[in-house]
Amino acid sequence: MEELKLKYLERLSDLYPSIAKASTEIINLQAILNLPKATEHFLTDIHGEYEAFAHVLKNGSGSIRRKINDVFGNTLSTRDKQSLATLIYYPREKMDRIRREEPCMEDWYKITLYRLIEVCKCTMSKYTRSKVRKALPQDFAYVIEELITEKPDLRDKEFYYNAIINSIIETERAEEFIVALSGVIQRLTVDHLHIVGDIYDRGPGPHIIMDRLMQHHSVDIQWGNHDVLWMGAAAGQRGCIANVIRICARYGNLDILEDGYGINLLPLASFAMDTYGEDPCTCFALKGRGGATVREREMEMKMHKAISIIQFKAEGQIIRKNPGFKLEKRNLLHHIDFESGTIEIEGKHYELLDKNFPTVDPEHPYAFSPEEADIMDRLEKAFLNCEKLQAHMRFLLNKGGLYKVYNQNLLYHGCVPLNQDGTLKSVRIYGRAYKGKALYEALESYVRKGYFALDKKERERGKDMMWYIWLHENSPLFGKDKMATFERYFLAEKETHKERKNPYYELLEDESVVNRILQEFGLPAEGTHIINGHVPVKSKAGESPIKCGGKVLVIDGGFSKAYQKETGIAGYTLIYNSYGLILAAHEPFESTEAAIEKESDIHSDSIVVKRTVARKTVGDTDIGRRLREQIQDLNELLGAYRSGLIPEKL
Structure with missing residues (x-):
């Protein structure tokens, strides 16, 4: 040693x-x-809503407004502070409007530049000069550093700074300089971003969100079950591919695949028209898809049905290939009586809402027809060979995992599988039993094997495990007894739609259970938190995102418009700065144009979850621990x- x-x-x-x-x-x-400790920003369940995501990212869930209030207090009106905040979020777009209204732009430039410089000084005060320099845009780095750095030895500081400002305006670089300062403020207000799962599905722009995240200066991602579903699809897992296409079809978002990722869906469209041309496919109506023509909707409903039937067959094949998954009860096609149009589930008979199954062979219900097999061959190749999709999935693999412990907080998307008595549930994965932290690590290992394992059997297991993580009751990213996809499409009886949650969700107010989870992941029971996504908080019904006296924070962002009728708001995000934890509630995002024109903001309220007695410093963080180790070595x-x-x- x-x-x-x-x-x-x-x-x-x-x-x-x-x-x-x-x-x-x-x-x-x-x-x-x-x-001072740098600011962390937590978002979850973005579900493809890229405009709302971009806006929350720009405003730091109210962090920039708080900086403006700290700097100007009562010396600026509320209207002026909101206008300054909007300028920082959308500098080019805001200046386009101001130019049409402002009689003397030179005066406006001067006032605005001084205000932005003051906000910038406040924002960079918690960082070293070295870190600030790295955040400055190359074209203006020297000038910005001169303006934000105090020069006590100057006799006439006002003259010096005025000369720089006047020079910026005279050389017609004021607008570019305002854009640069706004970018620096955004960059330095939030130091690190945590995405606590579910970037994909429902909304129209997950690929745009992924592009934005890949450009972000500092981010980590805890995978949600929808993210792992897309990862499985990109790895060529056919059950995952079918689910991805079905969900895109259901929400009228096939453009994500065709335009966003360049995946050719024409073979599926042709097959759907040939097979279901006379079928109204009423059970497969779309959610959303405003602006589509009647013909477009009809086409997409037929594609929706076609890929759904393919999905049930693909999943049936996975279940029979993996008896250890114990999902045989979710294979339902062989329980259909095709003559009477009924199905038997758990000893009860139900009439099907849709009785047209032209591609299902009653003798071999889970076998693809030749046309379906050809479509799946093409789709598998398309997903495997899509460079943009593969780049996005590699980013998720590099920056992500199933859980993360960061600055005394435990981050994960769904739930820690528990028994009814609150003890950790033991789950068998390919013949071995795991629970708690070990279960997360085993599942994450299989996700990575699905991409990187050299052994073909292990790679296939990894791919199938991604589908398992998507919908299995023992998956920490799902945590319900079933995913009732078939029942929701084909059965009117609501009791068949019910998905019972893991006991975890009933036990979140039990401190002994929460403490056990924290300790399982190596955290002390006091001074730590679980930050959780996955299940929208029903604020409209009086539900609070703060559980167990503040030890658990369920911050489902509620970005997905599909959830907002149920929740009553657009969900929550979380800020953790040197003063403590602040939960931000959000109103639904109207549009970027409205945010600029009306200077509206979707941040509506803040709840201080925890305020520190003494302001936290870098020394109190994980980075501080590593720095102290470096000091010891030195x-x-x-x-x-x-x-x-x-x-x-x-």
Whole structure:
């Protein structure tokens, strides 16, 4: 061990070759430890609503408004502060409108630049100069640094700063400079972004959201079951492919696949028209799809039915291939009496709402017809060969996982599977039993095997496991006894639609259960939190997102318009800054145009979940822990230099 330590210190001496260099780095790191903790932003269940997502990202769930209030207090009117905030969110678009209304742009530029500089100074105060420099746009880096840096030795500071501002205006660079300052404020207001699952499905722009996340300076992602479904589809898992297309069809979002990812759906469309041309497909009506023509809706309803039947067959094949999944009861096609148009489920007979199954062979109900087999072959190749989709999925793999422990918070999307008594539920995966943290890690391992395993059997298992994670009752990302897709399409009886949740959701107010979960993931019971997505909080019915006295925060963003009638609001996001945890409630997002024109904001209310007695510093964070370890190593290097064990490299 001593020999290994000496080798490590020798390597460290390459970076810090002298007592002076090592001492300076220790001083720098100690200074960083005493800076205020940077702001974290938590979003979840975005579900393809890219405009609302972009807006919340720009305003930092109210963080920028709070900065403006801190800087200007009562010296600016509420209207002026809101106008300044909107300018920071949408600088180019806002200036286009101001230019049409403002009689003297030069005065407006001057006032606005000074205001933005003050906000920028406040925003960058918690960072080192080095970090601020890295965030500055290259074209204006020097000038911005001059304007935001105090110069106590200048006799006439006002003249110096005025000269710079006047020069910016005279050279007609004021608008570009305003855009640059707005970008710096957005960049520095929130240091790190957490996405707690479900970027995909329902809304029209998950691919746009993924493009935006790939450009973000600092982000991690806890996968949701919808994300893992798309990952499985990109890996070529046929049950996942069929589900992805069905959900896109259901919500009128086939454009995501065709235009966003360039996946050819023409073979499916032709097959649907040939097979279901005379079928009204009324059970497969679309959710949304405003603006579509009658003919477009009819076509998409037929595609919706075609891919749904293919999905039930594909899933039947997966279930029979994997008896260990214990999902045979979810295979329903062989329970249909095709002559009477009824189905038997758990000993009861129900009449089907749709009795037309032209591609289902009663003798072999889970076998694809030749046409369906050809379509699935084509779709599998299309998903596997789509470069953009593969890039997005690699990003999810690189930046994501099933859970994360970060700054004393435990982040995950769905639920920790529990028994009715609150103990951790044991789940068998390919013959081995797992529970709690070990279950998460085993499932995540199989997701990665589905992409990277060299052994063909292990890769196939990984692909099938992604489908399992999507809908299995023992999946921590789903947590219900069934996904009642077939029943919702084909049966009128509501009792068949019911999906019973895992006991986890009933036990979130039980402190002993919550403490057990925290301890399972290596966190103390006090001073820590679970940050959870997946199930929308029904605020309209009086439900609170704060559970167990603040130990659990269920922050389903409610971005999906499909949920907003049920929840009454557009959900919650969370901010964790140096003063504590702030839960932001949101109103439904109207449009980007309305946000600019009306200077409206969807952030409507803030709830302080936890306020710290003393302002948190970098030293109180995970980064602080790592910095202290570096300081300890550097102190050991100093000791080695001073004892003569390692010579300085002067």
